[in-house]
Amino acid sequence: MKQDNRLRNDCFAMPRGVSWTPVDKAIEQLKRGLSNIKGTEVVSTTDGMGRILASSVCALSSNPPYTNSAVDGYGFCGPTKTQVSKLKVIPGVAAAGAPFVGKIPKGSALRILTGAVLPEGVDTVLLEEDIDQIDNFSITFEVFLNTGANTRKSGEDVLKGEQIFAKGHKLRPQDLALLVATGNLTLNVFCHLKVGIFSTGNELLDAHTTSFEQLEFSRIFDSNRPMLLSLIANWGFEVFDFGIINDDVNATRDSLNKASKSVDAIITSGGASAGDEDYVSRLIKSEGQLENWRIAIKPGRPLALGLWKGIPIFGLPGNPVAALVCSLIFVKPSLGLLAGCNWIKPQSYLVPSGFDKEKKIGRREYLRARLLADGDAEIFPSEGSGRISSLSWSTGLLELMDNEDKISKGDMVKYIPYSSF
């Protein structure tokens, strides 16, 4: 199914008069401005990993679909009331996938294996290990068993017709198990969100097509693009590599036109601030829609958000540290909204600070951090946003809130592991 869910031209417009936008206000604006832009398709549940449900899902069959034995043992009609019970053994066996045909009379028992449907006349199972005496004709045991012992009732997990997932849920491995177990073998999901990625800057060399020997003085390898391509693919979106665009208006326009025809969203890095060479910003401003957000965030700050022929553009800072932080905090949940999810807030954990730090009030700070063996959070010694090594050193971010001004050793701080994003 194809939908025409276009974004409004002013979807990234901040209220006037705001100079430094607090992170929460920026997030509110993104939540307000963005919504699902994808159509839907039907896929096999076995191919459903990472897909986003386009409608809620109900159980087509109960789980378990029929009452069955939870153990290997002997099935009979319970409960047992006396201290020592003796049951006549009926020849045969009920196995998973091979049900016993016939009725088990009261006072008799049948060999039954794990997962087997309870035969007619059986509602209780004696665990093999609880048998005292056994021969070809009878079993004797001493345990007291309630009716239904060692069985799994039909629907005890999920009843047919019950809702198991809401629209917008992103499927995990265990969700596939539940879908299959409730008879949902095909799914209505949103089509994959296609994300185009390019870097801008005359100084950049492509790491895939250049050799180390070609690194000239004054140039650097483009490190943002391999990071963003793998990051965004890992989030479950379909990525398209539009390479490096030189600081040239025509080349940038051509690339934006090309990308806007084939993808649903565009991520650029570099060229997003208001500097002389920021062609991308200038071009989108003059020929598309552009909002330069100055966010009260460290690292990060400038974020250029725009539309080019109706396609949303996220202009990240050129700096890899700021590019990663802005991607995690703003871009990931925004792409999620476009793809059909709800806004997903990353799970954070309170951990003791292993350091002292003073901080400017009114600004959100994300410190690159990792947890020590005792659970305390340690931060990277330098906050410089050119420190790419800090991203590899760390396992997550500490989120210091706008109103905080001082963190002392032992204070509880909010840690967001990278795996939460």
Next chain:
Amino acid sequence: MKQDNRLRNDCFAMPRGVSWTPVDKAIEQLKRGLSNIKGTEVVSTTDGMGRILASSVCALSSNPPYTNSAVDGYGFCGPTKTQVSKLKVIPGVAAAGAPFVGKIPKGSALRILTGAVLPEGVDTVLLEEDIDQIDNFSITFEVFLNTGANTRKSGEDVLKGEQIFAKGHKLRPQDLALLVATGNLTLNVFCHLKVGIFSTGNELLDAHTTSFEQLEFSRIFDSNRPMLLSLIANWGFEVFDFGIINDDVNATRDSLNKASKSVDAIITSGGASAGDEDYVSRLIKSEGQLENWRIAIKPGRPLALGLWKGIPIFGLPGNPVAALVCSLIFVKPSLGLLAGCNWIKPQSYLVPSGFDKEKKIGRREYLRARLLADGDAEIFPSEGSGRISSLSWSTGLLELMDNEDKISKGDMVKYIPYSSF
């Protein structure tokens, strides 16, 4: 490069006389018995996401490779000593990728943009916003600047020759950025670990090839395989689907033979305990090597570990809840060792318990849990391991240690989010 790193026949052998193996002992045995079995290959760093480094990596160039401007502004020779400074402006501009050729004399300044190499004679940069007066010939400003202000020194992040990653590290998006930024455009990584997955049981129907209408009484859809295939693929291993194997010795032998020729490890579910229909266990025991581990774990317990023609086999319980828990706790880090990683312990967090619970001492328990808005952990109302819905309901596991017997509301408990695995 191909390696012949075979596992020892007794790699899964538990010390004699142990009846219920504590989880930590089981993990120790896996650490002792398993090691990397893969050869190595060279890949482009841009294709390196999720790959495991087969050797340590050092910086081939410093990051940054040359001292450059951190801002848009004017470069000159610092520091400034007087309160008001006036510098003569030299015509021209130094931009990223377009260095200025020529020397800037003392007392003069040159327009310089972010990322540009500092021209000869320049060691300090004045931020554009700090200029008081500017005309075609001079700039005047009042800030006091130390030598080096607003510049990024060559090597301030990483020095050429420094080790940046150890052997066995699994690459994340940000690691690709650091590798590229330090000139490492190709990598020596371990070849992909190939994992074959099959389910066993006559009652199972294939969810991919069967329709809901074909669900007969006494049969169920195989929910473990779609879960395990997507789970293990998501861990970064290459998965191979060997389908459902009926409870038949010859079919099982054929499948094991076929799988052992094409994969590095085999995961089965169902048929792993000692029941009448557990053909897999019986077959591997008689024709390969098999150890039935009875682990003091809930849910889980029986884990069949073996070798078939030298290929390790992990026999999981048939129950999806136990299959998932055993996969996360034992199989994931074991496959990591085979693939060339170190044993990776999942990151856990201490969170307040939102419930009261009594527990059997001497057994490790993993409760399906999620965190409430206030941070308290909530557990699924039923502990039954047939409750597949509990896996979808939960966002992680609470790990209750062997020696714990009672959890009271408010006690700190160990929460392991699924995303930690």
